[in-house]
Amino acid sequence: MRRTVFNEDHEAFRETLRAFIEAEVVPVHDAWFAAGQVPREFYRRLAGLGLFGINVPEEYGGAGLDSHTFEAVQYEETARAGVSFGGSGVHVLLGLPYLKSLATDEQKRRFLPRFVTGEDMWAIAMTEPGTGSDLAGMRSTARLSEDGTHYVLNGAKTFITGGVHADRVIVCARTAAPTSGDRRHGISLLAVDTRSEGYSVGRKLDKLGLRTSDTAELAFTDVKVPVEDLLGEENRGFHYLGANLPSERWGIAFNAYAQAAAAVRFTQEYVRERTVFGRTVADFQNTKFELAACKAEVDAAQAVADRALEALDAGELTAAEAAGAKLFCTEAAHRVIDRCLQLHGGYGYMNEYPIARLYADNRVNRIYGGTSEVMKMIIAKDMGL
Incomplete structure (x- = not known):
């Protein structure tokens, strides 16, 4: 049956991506598989292809499109070749929507240019040990400091794809207790710099599959997160x-x-x-x-x-x-x-x-x-x- 989701631009992109995969990925993928992750510098090569900026507005260095079709082509081509781009899918599919919809103009100016170039890779940390799909049960906390300049983040996350290589992580944490009528109340999203004191990457998890994707445990011990790095409104994270x-x-x-x-x-x-x-x-x-x-x-x-x-x-x-x-x-x-x-x-x-x-x-x-x-x-x- 004839498909209608792709046009000539998508097919030209497909040809470019297929050639890149055959030349740059297939010859080394076995080594990545054995290592359990892709090299960090590989993400800069993906950025050079323009993969990270397709849906980023032009003023921040992207192509300014608003479509998931190019991501779809990437899914088809990596599967076709039997390869993976590691945790980069989280960077685009999960990280970018939050930045586009929640970041202030000032935050976009700080975050998006480095997002496009791969200088900063993003991940998102929702799941916690013992909570699984019950996000409302998370226990990580982010308490506002007395002077109101920063949050103090404490807690732990697990199963975080891209967690080893990430430079920024959107961390879901409680800034307020749940109410009697709403367990989901009180969760906020923080764009945490992984170079912050008290932030640590634990085990790189040994998974059954997705071997080239760096999945990790994260821990936060009194991590100071500037209030300027809150995404969206406080307590509306869920x-x-x-x-x-x-x-x-x-x-x-x-x-x-x-x-x-x-x-x-x-x-x-x-x-x-x-x-x-x-x-x-x-x-x-x-x-x-x-x-x-x-x-x-x-x-x-x-x-x-x-x-x-x-x-x-x-x-x-x-x-x-x-x-x-x-x-x-x-x-x-x-x-x-x-x-x-x-x-x-x-x-x-x-x-x-x-x-x-x-x-x-x-x-x-x-x-x-x-x-x-x-x-x-x-x-x-x-x-x-």
């Missing part, structure tokens, strides 16, 4: 988090679809070359039927992901629609990638094959950004149930 979740969940949905499409491509190539019992694996009817079923699921996921992309760019993607897209695409990708790995046989279990890495990388899609169970709760509530 509202801001909710407003940006649809774009985050669209990103997870689209990436999951792209991973499933890549899995089918890898498997088509493999079964045409692999021989058993004197025949290629592709010759067996079971292989044809399995891949045909996978292709049908990928086509359906693509349609859902594309429709969500169009709604997001139009400012019309609701929380329930984003939850539905994430639920469908991530569950479909799980089924597709699992079946594709099965067609690889024992080789599918080896990390030297991209299907094995895809299998591990894909698993977290049904957890982060809200679990599949949470997505079902959101959808059911929207149905009036």
Whole structure:
């Protein structure tokens, strides 16, 4: 079926990005995988490609566009090549929306030019040990100093993607206690400089998948955060988090679809070359039927992901629609990638094959950004149930 989300500009960008990946990423990706992160200087090369500034206003050094379509192309091309750009996706998909919607003009002048060039990489710290998806249960605190010049931040965060390389982290912390009628009240967002005294990066977490993405634990001990680095209004952080979740969940949905499409491509190539019992694996009817079923699921996921992309760019993607897209695409990708790995046989279990890495990388899609169970709760509530 004909797609309508991309035009000639996107396809030109795709060609440039594909050539960059083949020349600059594929030859060294195994080393990144072994190291468990990409080199920090790689982000400057991504910035040189213009990846960080596409949606940044021109006055701050960006291209001034307002569309997630170029991010979508990046998801498709990295999945196609079986590679990752590490934690840079958080920098753009999660960090930038908060800066664009909440930062003051003064903050934008300070933050965005360095965001575009990759001089400052951003991450966001929401999850805490023991709280998981219950963001209202966070315990990190940011108390305003007596003279009103700064906040004193204390607490800990975990599962922070990009946490090792980040220069600035949007930290969610309590600036006030919850009220009896609203557990979500009292959370604020602070743009914390990771070079601040009392800020520390703990373990770089050893994950099942997403091995090139630096995911870390963070700790704050009496970190002084200037009041000028408060994003938005005090105590309205939970509202801001909710407003940006649809774009985050669209990103997870689209990436999951792209991973499933890549899995089918890898498997088509493999079964045409692999021989058993004197025949290629592709010759067996079971292989044809399995891949045909996978292709049908990928086509359906693509349609859902594309429709969500169009709604997001139009400012019309609701929380329930984003939850539905994430639920469908991530569950479909799980089924597709699992079946594709099965067609690889024992080789599918080896990390030297991209299907094995895809299998591990894909698993977290049904957890982060809200679990599949949470997505079902959101959808059911929207149905009036």
